[in-house]
Structure formats: C-alpha cells, structure tokens
Amino acid sequence: xxxxxxxxxxxxxxxxxxxxxxxxxxxNLLRILFLVASxxxxxxxVIVFIIRRRKSTLDIFIRCAFLCFFIALAMITxxxxxxxxxxxxxxxxxxxxVATVTEEKYEESYEGGYIVRVENIDNEKYSxxxxxxxxxxxxxxxxxxxxxxxITPLENTFEHYEKSAYIDDGILVxxxxxxxxxxxxxxxxxxxxxxxxxxxxxxxxxxxxxxTASLFSSLLLGNDNLLDPSIKRDFSRLGISHVLAVSGMxxxxxxxxxxxxxxxxxxxxxxxxxILILTTIFFVALTGxxxxxxxxxxxxxxxxxxxxxxxxxxxxTALFLSVSIICLFSPFSIxxxxxxxxxxxxxxxxxxxxxxRKIKIKIKNKALRYIVHSIKTIIITTLVVIGFTLPVxxxxxxxxxxxxxxxxxxxAPIFNLLIYFAPILLALIxxxxxxxxxxxxxxxxxxxxxxxVEHTANFKxxxxxxxxxxxxxxxxLIIVSFIVLMFIKKKHLRYGLILTLVGVFTFFGGSLINxxxxxxxxxxxxYSRGTNDFIFLExxxxxNVIDISKTSTTSARQASSVISSLNYSEIENYIIxxxxxxxxxxxxxxANNYKLKTxxxxxxxxxxxxEVYDEILExxxxxxxxxxxxxxxxxxxxxxxxxxxxxxxDRSERKSVTLxxxxxxxxxxxxxxxxxxxxxxxxxxxxxxxxxxxFGSYGPxxxxxxxxxxxxxxxxxxxxxxxxxxxxxxxxxxxxxxxITPCMPLKFRLKDNS
Numbered sequence: 154x155x156x157x158x159x160x161x162x163x164x165x166x167x168x169x170x171x172x173x174x175x176x177x178x179x180x181n182l183l184r185i186l187f188l189v190a191s192x193x194x195x196x197x198x199v200i201v202f203i204i205r206r207r208k209s210t211l212d213i214f215i216r217c218a219f220l221c222f223f224i225a226l227a228m229i230t231x232x233x234x235x236x237x238x239x240x241x242x243x244x245x246x247x248x249x250x251v252a253t254v255t256e257e258k259y260e261e262s263y264e265g266g267y268i269v270r271v272e273n274i275d276n277e278k279y280s281x282x283x284x285x286x287x288x289x290x291x292x293x294x295x296x297x298x299x300x301x302x303x304i305t306p307l308e309n310t311f312e313h314y315e316k317s318a319y320i321d322d323g324i325l326v327x328x329x330x331x332x333x334x335x336x337x338x339x340x341x342x343x344x345x346x347x348x349x350x351x352x353x354x355x356x357x358x359x360x361x362x363x364x365t366a367s368l369f370s371s372l373l374l375g376n377d378n379l380l381d382p383s384i385k386r387d388f389s390r391l392g393i394s395h396v397l398a399v400s401g402m403x404x405x406x407x408x409x410x411x412x413x414x415x416x417x418x419x420x421x422x423x424x425x426x427x428i429l430i431l432t433t434i435f436f437v438a439l440t441g442x443x444x445x446x447x448x449x450x451x452x453x454x455x456x457x458x459x460x461x462x463x464x465x466x467x468x469x470t471a472l473f474l475s476v477s478i479i480c481l482f483s484p485f486s487i488x489x490x491x492x493x494x495x496x497x498x499x500x501x502x503x504x505x506x507x508x509x510r511k512i513k514i515k516i517k518n519k520a521l522r523y524i525v526h527s528i529k530t531i532i533i534t535t536l537v538v539i540g541f542t543l544p545v546x547x548x549x550x551x552x553x554x555x556x557x558x559x560x561x562x563x564x565a566p567i568f569n570l571l572i573y574f575a576p577i578l579l580a581l582i583x584x585x586x587x588x589x590x591x592x593x594x595x596x597x598x599x600x601x602x603x604x605x606v607e608h609t610a611n612f613k614x615x616x617x618x619x620x621x622x623x624x625x626x627x628x629x630l631i632i633v634s635f636i637v638l639m640f641i642k643k644k645h646l647r648y649g650l651i652l653t654l655v656g657v658f659t660f661f662g663g664s665l666i667n668x669x670x671x672x673x674x675x676x677x678x679x680y681s682r683g684t685n686d687f688i689f690l691e692x693x694x695x696x697n698v699i700d701i702s703k704t705s706t707t708s709a710r711q712a713s714s715v716i717s718s719l720n721y722s723e724i725e726n727y728i729i730x731x732x733x734x735x736x737x738x739x740x741x742x743x744a745n746n747y748k749l750k751t752x753x754x755x756x757x758x759x760x761x762x763x764e765v766y767d768e769i770l771e772x773x774x775x776x777x778x779x780x781x782x783x784x785x786x787x788x789x790x791x792x793x794x795x796x797x798x799x800x801x802x803d804r805s806e807r808k809s810v811t812l813x814x815x816x817x818x819x820x821x822x823x824x825x826x827x828x829x830x831x832x833x834x835x836x837x838x839x840x841x842x843x844x845x846x847x848f849g850s851y852g853p854x855x856x857x858x859x860x861x862x863x864x865x866x867x868x869x870x871x872x873x874x875x876x877x878x879x880x881x882x883x884x885x886x887x888x889x890x891x892x893i894t895p896c897m898p899l900k901f902r903l904k905d906n907s
Contacts, residue, residue: 165219166473172227173480174487177235188228195221226481234323234484238279243304243326248274250304250328252285254296254339267292268324274304284319284327295339300330321489346438350374353579360582360592365599372568373575375399375440382745383776384603387610392546392557396568398491399440401449401499406572407436408453426457433457445495451475452499472499490549494542501541505534508650533650535561540631540653543660556609564609567602574598611748623663630656668694675791675816679823679847680715680898681872686849687715688812688823689898692790695725699794701812701823701849715898716747723748726789730755730796737768744776751779753787792816813843819903821845845901848872870899 176184195218202214242248256268269285272278283304285292292298304326307319354376358366367379377385377397388394396402408429415425430453437450452475456466476496480487509530516522539558578595582588634652671694678689690697696719716724724747729735732755743749752773757766773780787794795813812823822843847870870892892899 160467160470161215161219163467163470163473164216165223166470166477168220169223169227169477170473170480170487172224173230173484176227176231177487179231181232181236184228184232188225188232191221191225191228195225223477230481230484237325238281240306240325242274242279243306245303245305247301247303249276249299250274250302251297251299251336252283252328254285254292254294254298255282257292257294258284265292268322269298269328271328281326282322282324284324286327286329287333288331293339297336297339298333299336300333302328302330304328321485321487321492323483323485344438346435347441350376350439350441354379356583357579360588362596364603365596368599368603369571369575369578369595371397372403372572373579375403375443375446384606386746386748387606390556390610391560391564391606393560393565393568393606395494395498396565396572398445399443399449400445400495401452402569403440403572404433404436404446404449404453406569407576408433410573410576423461426461430454430457443491445491448475448479448492448495449499451478469500469503472496472503490545493545497541497545498538501538502534504541505537506530508537509533512650531562531566536657537650537653540657541635543631543657544628556612560609564602564605567605571598571602623666624660625663627656627658627660627663630659632656675903676900677814677816677821677845677903678715678719678898678900679821679849679870679872681847681849686823686872688814688821689715689719690790690792690814690816691719692792692816695790696721696723697726697728697789697792698724699728699730699812701730721747724750726751726753728753728783730783732757732762732765735765735769737765737772740769740772744772744778749776749778751781753781753783755783817903819844821847821901821903823847823849845870 172187176187179187198214198218198221250271251273252269252271254267255270258266258268265287267285267287269283271281271283284307306326307324354366354370354374357370361369364381367376367381370376370379375398380397385394385397388397411432412425412429415428420428433450433453437446440446452468452471455471455474456468459466459471476492479492486492512529512533514522514525514529516525535558539561574595578591581591630652634649634656637649637652671691676691678691680687680689686701688699688701690699696716698716724743727743727749729752740752752769754766754769757763770780772778783796785796793815796811814821814823820843822845824847849872
C-alpha cells in the first residue's frame with residue numbers, strides 16, 4: 154500500500170511521534186546529540202538541493218527534510234518536557250511543599266487522591282504534576298496547600314497497570330502527607346461548555362429512566378461516569394468500551410448528520426464546511442476535551458480546512474498531523490493508552506477500508522453485491538483494527554476478551570446506530586406528544602442493547618490469559634504485518650492481510666492454550682505489600698481471593714492490579730478475615746469492578762462491625778452477591794482451607810491471621826498479619842509438614858532473639874516486613890534456598906504428588 158508514498162508530512166509526523174517516545178528514555182546529552190545531528194543533516198540537504206536543482210532530487214529532499222525537521226522538533230520538545238526534575242526530589246525524605254489541587258481523582262472515607270501542581274519544594278521553585286494522597290478527603294479543585302510530604306517515584310508506589318494511568322498525564326511521582334495547611338480555597342468555576350453539557354444531560358434524565366438517560370448521555374456527551382460501574386465493566390469485558398468514549402466515530406456521526414441536514418437545506422459549499430468545522434470544535438469542547446475527542450476534532454478540522462482550499466483531503470496525513478499536534482503541546486500524551494488505541498484504531502480503519510476496496514468479489518446482483526461488500530469491509534476492517542491495537546492492549550492491560558472480535562462485529566454496530574439516534578432523540582424528546590414515541594423507543598432500545606451486553610459478558614472465561622511463547626510469536630507477526638501494510642505495494646496487499654490474520658490467530662491460539670492449561674491445573678499466587686497480604690487461588694478458571702491483611706480498604710485497591718495481571722474479571726469467592734478499616738467503599742469497589750459471586754466475612758461482634766456489616770449486606774443484595782459467614786475450616790474450588798486462631802482475633806489491635814491451604818496433596822502455610830505472635834503456635838515441626846511456607850506482613854520481624862536453623866527454608870518465602878528481617882538476619886543462612894522479595898506476586902502450580 155506504501156502508506157507514506159507522496160505523504161511526506163505524514164512520514165515526518167510519524168518520525169516525530171517515534172522520536173518523542175524514544176527520547177523519554179534518553180539522557181539530555183544524547184538528546185542534544187540527536188538534535189545537532191538532525192539540524193546538520195537538514196542543513197546538508199538544503200545545500201545539496203541548492204547545488205543540484207533537479208526534479209529527481211525534489212521528492213527525496215522533501216521526504217528527508219521533513220524527517221530531519223520533525224526529529225529535531227521531537228528532541229527540542231523532549232528537552233523542555235522530559236527533564237524529570239521531580240524525580241530528584243523523590244528521595245523518600247520529608248520535604249516542605251506548596252501545591253495547588255488541579256483535579257480530584259477519588260475520595261473515600263479514609264483518604265483522598267488528588268492531582269496537584271507542585272510549585273515549591275523546600276523554598277525552591279518547581280512546576281510539575283503529582284498524585285497527592287491525603288488522609289483527609291476534604292480538598293477541592295483550586296485549593297492551595299502547604300504540607301510536610303514524602304515524595305516517591307510511581308514505580309515504588311504502584312504496580313504497572315496503575316502507574317501507566319498517571320504517566321500519560323505527566324505524573325511521575327506520588328506525594329504522601331499526614332496533615333496540611335490550607336493557604337487559599339479553590340475558586341474554580343465550571344466552563345460554559347461544562348454547564349451546557351450538564352444541562353443537556355439533566356434534560357435527558359428529565360424524560361428518560363436512569364439507565365437509558367445515562368447510556369445516551371455517555372454516547373452523545375461523553376458522560377460515562379453516569380453509567381452504572383457494572384455496565385462499564387461488561388463493556389470492558391467485551392472489548393467495546395470505545396463506544397462509550399467520545400472519539401472519531403462519534404464526531405464523524407454528528408458531522409455526517411449535520412452535513413445531511415445542510416445538504417437538504419442546500420447550504421453552499423464554503424458555508425457548509427465552516428459550519429462543520431465550528432460544530433466539530435463545539436462538540437469537542439462540549440464533551441470535555443478528552444484525548445480521543447481532541448485527536449478526532451483536530452483531524453476532522455484539518456480535513457475540512459484542506460477541502461476549503463479546493464484540494465483533496467488526505468485522511469491518513471490528517472490523522473498523523475492531529476496526533477503530532479496533541480503530543481507537541483502535551484508531550485506526555487505519547488504514553489496515553491487511550492490516545493494510542495484511538496490513533497491505531499483509526500489508522501487500522503483507514504488501511505482496512507482501503508484494503509477491502511482492493512479485494513474484489515464478482516456478484517452480478519447489485520443489491521447482493523452491496524450487502525456482500527459491506528460485510529467484507531466490516532470483517533476486514535475489524536481484523537486489521539484488532540491487529541493494530543492488539544500490541545497496545547496486550548502491554549497495557551495484560552488480557553484480551555475472547556469475544557472482542559465478535560462483539561465489535563455484532564454488538565458495537567448496535568450502539569453506532571444508537572449514536573445516530575441520540576441527536577434526533579435530544580431534539581425531539583421534549584416536544585409534547587411528538588416526543589412520547591421517541592421516549593418509548595429509546596428506553597426499549599437501551600434496555601435490549603444493555604441486556605445483550607450483560608448476558609454476553611457473563612460467559613465464563615471470556616477474558617483470555619496472556620504471556621505465552623505463542624502469544625509473543627503472534628504479537629511479533631502482527632507488528633511485522635503492521636509495518637508491511639504501511640510499506641507494501643498495492644499488488645502485494647494480500648500478503649500483508651495474510652500475515653495479519655496469521656498473527657491474530659497465533660495470538661488467540663496461544664491464549665486458548667493458556668486457558669486450557671488453567672482449566673486443568675491448580676495455581677496459588679501469593680502477594681504481600683506493607684501490611685497487606687493476599688492469596689489468589691485458581692482452579693478450573695475460577696478465582697478465589699483471600700485478604701488476610703489488616704487494611705482491607707486500601708489493599709482492595711492495591712490488589713486490583715494483581716487480579717488484572719491474573720486475567721480475571723470475575724471472582725468466585727472473596728474472603729476478608731477482619732473488619733479492621735473495612736468500609737462500604739471497599740466492598741462497593743470490589744462489587745462494581747469485578748463480577749463477585751460470594752463474599753465471606755467474619756461474624757460481626759462490636760456495634761461498629763454490625764453497622765459495617767449492614768452496609769455491606771445492602772451492597773451484596775443490590776449487586777446479587779451472596780454473603781456468607783467465615784468459618785475456621787472451609788473448602789473453595791477444591792482448596793481445603795484452615796484459618797488459625799480466628800476465634801481469638803482481637804478486633805481492636807493487629808493480631809495474627811494464619812492460613813493453611815491444601816490442594817493436590819500439596820500444602821501451603823501462610824503466616825500473615827501479626828504472624829510473629831504465632832511463631833510459638835506454629836513450631837518448626839509444624840512448618841515442616843508444609844510444602845511451601847510464606848512469611849507475610851509482620852512475620853519474623855520483631856522476634857529477632859530467635860535464631861532458627863529453619864531446615865525448610867528451601868520452601869520459604871519472605872514478604873512485606875518479613876523481607877526486612879530475612880535480608881538482614883538470615884542472609885548468610887538462606888543462600889539461594891528461599892525467595893526474599895518486598896512485594897512481587899509469586900505464582901505456583903500445585904502438582905499432584907501422588
């Protein structure tokens with residue numbers, strides 16, 4: 154297809170994006186060297202072109218000049234934006250900071266998370282964005298505060314999946330504070346566009362039921378925060394979340410509808426293009442300037458501006474230029490997963506559409522030929538889009554929905570039709586008598602479409618496990634096909650398509666093999682971080698989570714990244730062994746983000762525990778989650794559990810929770826929170842009966858007076874605070890016989906010893 158043939162600007166923009174991404178990992182010296190080299194190359198090209206004024210050198214000059222110019226521009230942008238000055242202050246020590254809140258990320262009863270602009274550290278001027286964690290969830294947008302804070306790099310605070318969500322906003326560090334002084338209160342006001350968006354959304358809720366109004370508000374106005382979290386979860390499981398985020402598809406549909414109206418009204422060519430440009434800008438502003446909406450808006454605006462000059466608008470060049478403009482003004486957007494997926498999906502659509510047009514199917518009947526051509530275009534375009542977006546999906550989320558291709562072929566078009574219907578509904582819904590049939594139609598359509606999504610997303614095991622050799626092989630083939638489709642000649646198009654298909658099916662084949670492996674094997678994953686201990690039990694693609702930490706609220710959020718990495722969107726059983734810090738928000742978060750079937754809690758004793766229990770009971774009833782009482786001996790998905798000293802747990806202080814797990818004639822002994830108090834109870838003799846012994850948070854940390862020989866250390870794992878003890882006190886004895894790690898999840902496949 155030779156995608157960059159005669160598209161010198163697109164080639165230059167592609168070089169800018171690639172150079173900007175790579176430059177983030179360079180030192181300043183290397184960036185300067187690349188900048189100087191590209192400028193010298195550009196000067197040399199100009200000199201050669203002046204000396205040899207020939208038509209044959211013109212195309213080469215323009216192509217290479219664009220490359221050199223945009224590489225130099227990427228290096229300049231990198232030198233300005235990627236200084237990483239904030240990382241120098243992230244030394245783990247206390248610093249006096251002054252910061253202004255720019256965004257509220259979340260607020261829970263026990264803490265708040267905010268995006269802040271740090272302006273001063275220890276009386277030295279700074280200017281960078283950071284995540285602020287505060288024990289007081291009372292800050293508002295625009296508040297200016299002063300505090301004593303500990304600044305930490307994101308990689309020391311979050312797992313990969315959580316960290317990537319912040320980096321694309323230019324956030325490299327997190328700040329923890331205990332107290333703060335409010336210097337000035339925020340006076341931020343909503344923009345005119347935000348108020349219009351709110352009014353339009355309220356207008357929908359006035360005439361429609363909640364589910365219907367929230368769906369159409371999301372499809373038309375980008376307000377996916379109004380949707381029930383379980384609905385968003387189901388869309389995510391099917392891989393069609395893109396229909397809920399305002400993107401090029403939404404803008405194209407809106408512009409197409411307005412274009413049809415103006416064609417009917419016979420508006421002249423110049424005025425029509427101006428109106429469509431203004432409509433695009435207004436719609437992007439109305440929906441909150443999201444990356445995908447801005448990218449699509451810039452692309453559409455550029456295309457119509459080119460049309461105004463009387464020239465043919467090249468969509469591929471417009472796409473590359475729009476993304477480059479976004480990254481020029483917001484360099485960290487180069488790491489944005491949503492922008493990457495949006496860009497690659499649109500590029501896949503454009504290439505897939507051109508590819509489908511080149512593949513001819515001879516059918517005489519005109520109507521049948523049109524139907525076959527439409528189906529062929531949808532199938533080929535969908536496969537190419539999946540191939541293009543798969544590397545980003547793979548690296549960012551670590552899982553892929555088995556139903557994603559089918560859902561994009563069969564279910565996503567239903568919501569595309571609803572997007573066409575949404576502006577008509579908004580225009581007519583309030584008209585007396587005329588709006589009534591539209592209200593009923595909208596509610597029936599939304600009910601049916603959401604019902605299809607809910608039941609389809611409930612198929613067991615649709616989220617495929619990842620990270621096998623076959624999957625990596627498929628990924629390499631897909632990336633190669635991506636390159637081939639961009640540079641291959643038109644007459645060889647079919648080879649690029651075949652390579653894409655082979656890569657996609659190889660990847661899915663590897664995923665299915667992993668799925669079968671998980672169906673026939675038993676796994677235990679252990680994880681400990683700080684005071685948070687978790688055990689994940691996998692059997693026949695069922696996931697059981699045991700939380701034996703003493704900070705259930707914060708740990709529930711930390712464990713989500715591990716659950717995601719295990720590739721589960723549903724949890725068969727979730728066990729919480731203590732009420733310490735357990736809140737409504739914790740369980741609500743679990744129920745909304747995962748399809749949770751059964752929740753186990755200890756019998757409530759104190760009045761406070763009974764209040765929390767009643768709140769959680771309400772959640773479980775609303776979310777169809779079965780609530781059961783925790784017992785000392787249980788069996789879950791083939792695992793036999795024994796929880797020690799459950800009846801003597803002190804609800805007011807940190808005490809011991811110790812767990813014995815048996816499956817396939819193997820036993821894992823987990824000495825969890827406060828297990829140093831159980832060292833006498835679980836003697837060395839008892840521990841020797843276990844195949845794997847795990848020392849979690851508050852393990853043998855405080856009883857340093859003991860000097861165990863621990864002959865079973867070849868089967869031991871030291872986590873959390875136990876890590877500190879083991880690395881200092883047992884380093885010589887351990888040698889390579891045990892695993893000592895501060896927080897990394899460890900996974901074991903239990904084989905039948907018989």
